[in-house]
Amino acid sequence: MAMKKFINDPDNLVSELLEGYALLHAGKIRVTGSGMVVRAKPKDEGKVGVVTLGGSGHEPALSGFVGEGMLDISVAGEIFAAPGAPACLEALKAAERGAGVLFVVLNHPGDVLAANLTMEMAEKEGLNVKQLLTHEDIAGGPRSEPEQRRGLVGCIPLYKLVGAAAEAGRSLDEVLAIGDAYERNMATLAVAVTSATHPATGEAMFELADDEMEIGMGQHGEAGTGCTKLKSADETAETMLEMLLKDLNVQSGDQLLVMINGSGATTLMELFIIFRRVHQVLTEKGVKVACSRVAEDLTVQEMAGFQMHIGRLTDEMVDLWNAPCDTPFMTVR
Amino acid sequence: MAMKKFINDPDNLVSELLEGYALLHAGKIRVTGSGMVVRAKPKDEGKVGVVTLGGSGHEPALSGFVGEGMLDISVAGEIFAAPGAPACLEALKAAERGAGVLFVVLNHPGDVLAANLTMEMAEKEGLNVKQLLTHEDIAGGPRSEPEQRRGLVGCIPLYKLVGAAAEAGRSLDEVLAIGDAYERNMATLAVAVTSATHPATGEAMFELADDEMEIGMGQHGEAGTGCTKLKSADETAETMLEMLLKDLNVQSGDQLLVMINGSGATTLMELFIIFRRVHQVLTEKGVKVACSRVAEDLTVQEMAGFQMHIGRLTDEMVDLWNAPCDTPFMTVR
Amino acid sequence: MAETIGYDEMVRMLRGAAEKVTTQHEMLSKLDAAIGDGDHGTAMRRAMVCLVKAVADNRSRDLASVLNDVGWAILSAGGGSTGPLFGTFFMGMGEAAAERATLDAAALAEAFEAALAAVRKQTKAEPGDKTMIDALVPAVEGLRAAVEEGLDPAEALERAADAAQQGAASTKDMLARFGKAKNLGRRTLGTPDPGATSVSLIFRGFADGLAAGGT
């Protein structure tokens, strides 16, 4: 079967998609030769820069959130593959506005390897950079083994919080502290019901029986906690939410950010229905949904499924979430 | 094969999705018992109201654009089915702020039937309402037979233009004139490569061979101009753009709005690649891409494919497109 | 007993129609799946739920009032092409029945003619276009002819139901020129039109409901 995707030469996938993205959002971002997606209008001098890196094929993904109030630079890699350390180093230098740079890295093997090398180089060059690793996938392992947990869609609210803090002129240590606090207070779980096609190889990324779903699925089709029979929207929402609440030890009176992130082919219709149930259950438990987002932010090609993300918020974090920002895929007035 | 969708009782699909949507965007919209999606903060007195109607299952679709600077009310129907005339009449009354109401209707049989009935009732009640029908699907028939042409994603930029004009305090006749001018200067064409599952019946909506695509596909899986072999992104973009430019008789020196609207399972990665080619070809032809949008605005469940939309813009329309707005799925600062 | 149609008789007719359509909704969706979008049965089932509820809620004992409520309820349910057309049908009947306590055979024919006229105001579809019009027109004409022959309402409704059934069957060999089926062109040959089939079920339900007797 021919791959049913609108692409040209698979070798040019990333350069072509970045070219289209740059033409589309010329007012907000530009793309450099080395695959950096950069704010069209650089941040003011004296403010902390925020940089991230990640593979392509998850659009809009990280690069969708470059702009005022969120990221300064996102370094895009090939399909599902981290970019190289040299480009990341270049990004750290470019994002330096005299107040240091926060480097946010999602816990995936290739990303971490590239980031560690980048940090070594940055240290050698005497750059003022702090690294923040996100690892919130509760399917990877217990909270006591963070290195087993993958970085999922929690990076997006994290970018929003640290981006708003940086834009507000906070110091690198303060920005890092806010990001770190959110990182330690978030949890994400993914479910998949159909596979996706790897756009470069044309192959299915994994297999799932016609009546099964897999909870704990990773961001590239990596296996999760095992297959179960398909469940209704409400049952799926309840099961996943229960696991997240337990992991994060959420208590009545807490306030949460809730995100339902579609992975590709699952419709907004379904995501709204899931969100509805999550909101109902949390309200019943006396937990406040202070902030929320339902969107396709971090996709896995046309995989059907979603990520459910929760994060415990301080009042300060609520304000940072609501602060204005202007990026291609999130604008707050 | 079980339907791989996260839903509960299919009879409650629409009420549940609207419930979730209302909880999610409580700051911007609210949902009434009769299925109206209404601005949370009503428009100022003395300004023209803008109302539309349409079936559900296309999320975010019309209801995604209710808010300041776009729609005042969207009346949501059942899955792929227009809402009833009584709810539409209620919406027209609710949107009246003393300056009349523009009622935007997409050319689909059920929508038109409901709208005509609504207009009869509105007339009887002496309401100040003008109807604007959108029909821009060039696959339906020639430009000389507008009634053969379906209403597709062109409604979204049209809402933006009339919404901005209404917000600016223009009269009903002026707002109608702007909408009418855009309606007569727009053209859309859809392509599908995979079918979707009807969420209420669980059945595939149509069939397509493994190596085929259908250009001219409608908004509910209605057949188009016939199947052709799959083509590359660039070839597909060129073929469709050529048809649109010819239909609209676009000339060097014209300025266009270009929209690439994903229908569900087609990734943003692909849509960016398609947009890139469209932008390249237009630039070569001396046509300016003055405004653009790549998004999933009007979906057909998890159908893979997209709609390509172009509209010829006056300078005034460019300003209206860029005017601030604040809706769940389009925010301009 | 069936010389005239009063409030109770009309309620029996309406409930009869609802029962007939409701038990056949899957068949209706299957027809629509073949030449439309597969939702006609769902839409009709919803419409009939609204009809039954409107009848139950209506305490007026007034013919026009119950027909109007039923029409409005079906309109309110939305539902693609079905809602507006069937809703208009019942509202047209209601308007014709205004101020009447009962309908004799001639008045019943007039009411159905008014209903048909109301529907035809909403659509340009003509007989032969493969729509519900292909069952509605013969049903109403058949009823009128039966009344002219002097048959009573019960007998006339049986004739109308037969004519509707034939009309619906005749759509099988027609090419759809309206609605979602239109886009399928020649692929619509061989399947009867779902909307026309609904009309035939409704008239059969009217006749059965009335015949069933009761209060």
Next chain:
Amino acid sequence: MAETIGYDEMVRMLRGAAEKVTTQHEMLSKLDAAIGDGDHGTAMRRAMVCLVKAVADNRSRDLASVLNDVGWAILSAGGGSTGPLFGTFFMGMGEAAAERATLDAAALAEAFEAALAAVRKQTKAEPGDKTMIDALVPAVEGLRAAVEEGLDPAEALERAADAAQQGAASTKDMLARFGKAKNLGRRTLGTPDPGATSVSLIFRGFADGLAAGGT
């Protein structure tokens, strides 16, 4: 002729590695498809294109310089786990070769040991974890042993290639504990590790490239 490795010999080794890997990239992707995400061949092909370009662009005739450029080019290509690890490998070699015009057998062993150390600084993977380490460690140890036995660089590289090949083969029965394969658990049994297979191809390419002679 192969008593020492100068600039030209190193270039032959590098090109030999690129050729070997490039012709086998589909096989590498297939291995990765079985126990990872199917892109290892693509990543290695990209890395080798960068390697060949870096070699062609480097006019220094300086050993360390060409190795450094190759390492940096592979790092720059990104490419999941492959880029950082193989890039570091060549940069580690380059650092060890600094200030040397040629490498004799002992110096070659030292350079490879430095390369291995640089890689091991980046990853906690140990032999037995089913990663490229399972081929790298025996390759470098085999080379060192051959040098201790007094073999010349060409012969030592042949030994290293044999050891790498065995190491790669041995990963077949291992359970992956690193990288994307880790999540597949027992499903990784029966397939050799793609990264280890690449290492084996690279060492075979070094040996073949050097043996091929030339300038």
